[in-house]
Amino acid sequence: MPRENATNKAHRLLAEGRLRVVRVGDESRPGLIVAECRGDSGEAYHLGYDPGKKQWRCGCVEMRGKCSHLIALQLVVVRDA
Numbered sequence: 001m002p003r004e005n006a007t008n009k010a011h012r013l014l015a016e017g018r019l020r021v022v023r024v025g026d027e028s029r030p031g032l033i034v035a036e037c038r039g040d041s042g043e044a045y046h047l048g049y050d051p052g053k054k055q056w057r058c059g060c061v062e063m064r065g066k067c068s069h070l071i072a073l074q075l076v077v078v079r080d081a
């Protein structure tokens with residue numbers, strides 16, 4: 001079986017219902033996105049988009065870069081990601 005890449009894993013996370021969008025931007029924080037994603041070992045990662053810093057963040061990564069959790073979130077909330 002081929003190794004699962006981050007995009008494949010993102011689709012699997014969505015199919016398995018692991019991603020939950022907790023909050024989206026309102027008048028006070030337009031563009032804000034807050035979500036939770038459950039990883040393979042049951043741990044919950046907090047992720048989202050910070051419109052102030054214009055940055056996507058996920059609790060599983062310290063440096064910038066896209067993990068499967070962020071890819072899954074962007075598949076849901078970003079047009080033409």
Ligand SMILES: [Zn+2]
Pocket residue numbers: 045047058059060061067068069070
């Ligand atoms: Zn992540």
